[in-house]
Amino acid sequence: MTTRTVSEPKTYTPARHAPARFRDLLTAEWIKLWSLRSTYWVLGAGALAVIGINVNAALSNADRLAHQPELPPAPPPGFPAKPAMLFDPLSSAFVDPAWQLLMVIAGTVGALVVLGEYTTGLIRTTFAAVPARRAVTAAKATLLSAVMLVLGTVVAGASFGVTQAILQDHHGMSIGSPGALRAVAASALLAPVCALVGMAFGSLVRHAAGTVVAVVGVLLLLPMLFRGETYRWVTEIGNAMPLTSWEALVRNPARDYPVEKYPVPIAEAWIVFGAWSLVAVVVAVAFVHRRDV
Numbered sequence: 001m002t003t004r005t006v007s008e009p010k011t012y013t014p015a016r017h018a019p020a021r022f023r024d025l026l027t028a029e030w031i032k033l034w035s036l037r038s039t040y041w042v043l044g045a046g047a048l049a050v051i052g053i054n055v056n057a058a059l060s061n062a063d064r065l066a067h068q069p070e071l072p073p074a075p076p077p078g079f080p081a082k083p084a085m086l087f088d089p090l091s092s093a094f095v096d097p098a099w100q101l102l103m104v105i106a107g108t109v110g111a112l113v114v115l116g117e118y119t120t121g122l123i124r125t126t127f128a129a130v131p132a133r134r135a136v137t138a139a140k141a142t143l144l145s146a147v148m149l150v151l152g153t154v155v156a157g158a159s160f161g162v163t164q165a166i167l168q169d170h171h172g173m174s175i176g177s178p179g180a181l182r183a184v185a186a187s188a189l190l191a192p193v194c195a196l197v198g199m200a201f202g203s204l205v206r207h208a209a210g211t212v213v214a215v216v217g218v219l220l221l222l223p224m225l226f227r228g229e230t231y232r233w234v235t236e237i238g239n240a241m242p243l244t245s246w247e248a249l250v251r252n253p254a255r256d257y258p259v260e261k262y263p264v265p266i267a268e269a270w271i272v273f274g275a276w277s278l279v280a281v282v283v284a285v286a287f288v289h290r291r292d293v
Contacts, residue, residue, distance in 0.1 A: 020135070025135060026139050026142060028126075029139050029140050032116075032122075043151055047151060049098075050099065051159050054162075055162050055163060055166070058092040058162070059166060061089075062169075065087060088252050089172050089173050090173055090183060090251075090252040091252070092163045092167060094159070102191060103190065103242075103243065104215070104216060104219070104220070106148055106190075107195065107197055107216070107219055109144075109148070110144055110148070110194070110200075110202065110215075111199060111201055111211040112202070113140050113195075114140065114203050114288075115211060119208065134285050137288045141285070144195050145195070145277075146192075148195040149188065149191065149192045152187065155188075155191070156185075156187035157184060157188075178254050179254065182266075183251075186250055186273075189273055190246050196280035196284075197276060199284050200280035200284045201214045203284040203288055204283065223238055225238075226238030229260065229262060232262055235261070239262065239272075241272070244272075245268070245269035247264075248263070248269045249266065249270075
């Protein structure tokens, strides 16, 4: 006689996956960023536009200086001498409209890094695979900063190199000239700073049009409202903006500028860059965890 052995039903236990490594998160964000053709077009066309505006300014200045009449002879004794207007070749490499365009492009790309997943619903899949939202956002911020730093370095280096080569017969500068390296570094860092600001607004607003308006308003329009030297507190607010700090960092120390009542110290300008980047990352990481998808 044989006995039947009844086996107990097995219970299903879900497999536990190891938490995603930060390197894996960076790889995933890299794939997301470069899987869109718009990324190539926006960054490529934007970089060429910024360089083109600066080169055009250098060509115009070189043509003007080539046809400029010679300085008048010295006045007779007893008459005051008129100061000669000295040309600043560094200003041709860092034309305000060109770099303001770069600020808008960088801020928009930073916002789309967040908004792209929210508008398509891909963010649900991302958070389902990696529940650690703060780690995902930190990976986005790290990759975005690295990509935009490379873009800013290429644009700043190309703008400076090409414009100074055009102006070599008109006191063109080298990278070792006073203020040149500082201007190139500040312009290179301007792109990641603005990109992180755009990412922070994307996490806050969660709407494409509203985010772009907020980015343009804060980065470009708000500094214009805090110009002037009537009230110190108004000027200090303007000095704490990335655009104002960048303008102070790209100035040629060998040239005389109108005396300002409340100038932006160089050390303070660098601190402004770092503070805006840090606050932007903190805001993006905090709000992605507080707000639901």
